[in-house]
Amino acid sequence: DTGVSQDPRHKITKRGQNVTFRCDPISEHNRLYWYRQTLGQGPEFLTYFQNEAQLEKSRLLSDRFSAERPKGSFSTLEIQRTEQGDSAMYLCASSLGWALTSGTDTQYFGPGTRLTVL
Amino acid sequence: AQSVTQPDIHITVSEGASLELRCNYSYGATPYLFWYVQSPGQGLQLLLKYFSGDTLVQGIKGFEAEFKRSQSSFNLRKPSVHWSDAAEYFCAVGGGAGGTSYGKLTFGQGTILTVHP
Numbered sequence: 001d002t003g004v005s006q007d008p009r010h011k012i013t014k015r016g017q018n019v020t021f022r023c024d025p026i027s028e029h030n031r032l033y034w035y036r037q038t039l040g041q042g043p044e045f046l047t048y049f050q051n052e053a054q055l056e057k058s059r060l061l062s063d064r065f066s067a068e069r070p071k072g073s074f075s076t077l078e079i080q081r082t083e084q085g086d087s088a089m090y091l092c093a094s095s096l097g098w099a100l101t102s103g104t105d106t107q108y109f110g111p112g113t114r115l116t117v118l
Numbered sequence: 119a120q121s122v123t124q125p126d127i128h129i130t131v132s133e134g135a136s137l138e139l140r141c142n143y144s145y146g147a148t149p150y151l152f153w154y155v156q157s158p159g160q161g162l163q164l165l166l167k168y169f170s171g172d173t174l175v176q177g178i179k180g181f182e183a184e185f186k187r188s189q190s191s192f193n194l195r196k197p198s199v200h201w202s203d204a205a206e207y208f209c210a211v212g213g214g215a216g217g218t219s220y221g222k223l224t225f226g227q228g229t230i231l232t233v234h235p
Contacts, residue, residue, distance in 0.1 A: 043162070045223065105221060
């Protein structure tokens with residue numbers, strides 16, 4: 001396994017612009033998660049995919065945020081009309097997750113994308 | 119709702135000293151518990167996990183943690199700290215089988231470990 005990869009590693013944008021992040025999970029992992037981490041805090045859950053289906057979204061995920069996982073492989077997270085409050089590290093994680101109700105299994109995290117909104 | 123509390127924001131120890139990082143969780147059913155470590159600007163690396171069975175679990179880099187259901191705790195320990203252990207440590211809780219949490223993790227706010235030579 002090559003691990004979870006994320007692109008870009010860093011993104012600087014101006015307020016009001018749209019940004020898109022990509023996450024490539026470990027191959028054959030069925031579950032994919034997005035988390036957001038602000039300075040001095042632990043990661044906070046944003047959304048979760050079981051294969052291509054987006055099954056849960058946190059209330060942190062406003063309507064400016066959208067995530068996709070076409071064909072159950074890589075995922076993208078788009079933020080429209082960015083605000084300074086969106087500045088954070090966006091972490092992606094994947095896990096095997098064979099069954100919907102199999103509970104939490106080991107999540108492997110990518111290096112994250114650091115977003116700075118000016 | 120599930121939650122995790124890490125009471126110590128910052129801990130400083132001398133190299134070679136023992137270490138204990140505290141973690142208390144709140145979860146309505148059987149919890150699955152994890153400790154992750156994060157170096158500056160990096161993602162999270164799994165140290166160890168508890169799903170069931172023996173309440174003392176061993177992890178990588180010489181770390182261990184003990185699950186105490188009566189105290190809702192999952193403290194991380196290491197008998198002798200190395201300078202390379204300096205990092206931020208996160209405790210996390212997830213849901214057991216049959217639940218509706220879909221496996222998402224709830225993290226504590228982290229403990230920053232500084233190691234003095």
